[in-house]
Amino acid sequence: MVPLTWYLILAAFVFSAGLFAALGRRNAIAVLMGIELMLNAANINLIAFWRYGPSPAQNLDGQIFALFVIAVAAAEVAVGLALVISVYRNRRTVNLDDLDLLKG
Amino acid sequence: MPELPFELPPLPTIQQVIFVMIAILTVLGALVVVLARNLFHSALGLVTAFFGAAGVYVVAEAEFIGVSQVLVYVGAISTLITFAIMLTRGMMFGATSPRNRQSGTAAMITILIFLVLTALVGAIPWPQAGEPIVEGQAIIAGLGRSFVNEYVVPFQLLAMLLLVALAGAIVLARDRK
Numbered sequence: 001m002v003p004l005t006w007y008l009i010l011a012a013f014v015f016s017a018g019l020f021a022a023l024g025r026r027n028a029i030a031v032l033m034g035i036e037l038m039l040n041a042a043n044i045n046l047i048a049f050w051r052y053g054p055s056p057a058q059n060l061d062g063q064i065f066a067l068f069v070i071a072v073a074a075a076e077v078a079v080g081l082a083l084v085i086s087v088y089r090n091r092r093t094v095n096l097d098d099l100d101l102l103k104g
Numbered sequence: 105m106p107e108l109p110f111e112l113p114p115l116p117t118i119q120q121v122i123f124v125m126i127a128i129l130t131v132l133g134a135l136v137v138v139l140a141r142n143l144f145h146s147a148l149g150l151v152t153a154f155f156g157a158a159g160v161y162v163v164a165e166a167e168f169i170g171v172s173q174v175l176v177y178v179g180a181i182s183t184l185i186t187f188a189i190m191l192t193r194g195m196m197f198g199a200t201s202p203r204n205r206q207s208g209t210a211a212m213i214t215i216l217i218f219l220v221l222t223a224l225v226g227a228i229p230w231p232q233a234g235e236p237i238v239e240g241q242a243i244i245a246g247l248g249r250s251f252v253n254e255y256v257v258p259f260q261l262l263a264m265l266l267l268v269a270l271a272g273a274i275v276l277a278r279d280r281k
Binding site for chain 1: 117119120123124127130131134135137138143146147150153154157160161163164165166168169172173176177180181184185187188189191192201202203204205206207210211213214215217218221222225226230231232233234235237238241243246247250251255258262265266268269270272273274276277279
């Protein structure tokens, strides 16, 4: 069987990649992609801990949490992309360095 | 056969080989998302990473989550993101750098977080193998029963959230003319 550590290291890498995309990319859509990667990393951890926890066939909470995360991610990406399109229509850019209306 | 002075590490099992291949696919996809200059290549890398994650779920014997992942992430979310990229054209092939002004700091923080997480994961003695899942144990049936018994209120709230997100996305992206 695959050691639990491998799952966790894979999830840590995917999370770090997503975090860098969210913090360091210039395009708003790339930032949303990074958020999706981070949610996926959380899901990998949830599934791995479900599988290695006590009596996985009866205790399904990890899988249920993963399903909730998937559904919430779908809602989040729909609203997020609608916001990006709305911003693009008003400002003609999705470059995050140019979107500084709230800066004092 | 002569005795070796050291003990060979155990051979990797089929599951481990498959897991490593899927993990490499996922890591490559995630790297393309982060590093590609062309936003469209980022979206393709994202699809690869989503498929890899689905493979990881299947290796962990969570088949239903794997199928949901392919349906929701690969099917719906990737399509949405591709549409958004095409609707906000002009940013796609940036003559400028794909990274913003704070990307150096962000890279340092990210690498630090990855190192800390890896060290933390390595320092804890996790269980090496989970309990086996016997054939015939109906996990999907158990999931369905959970959703209509102890998780019925969160399930209904989730349906409400999806409805609100649908309406909100339409209102936000609508042309106000």
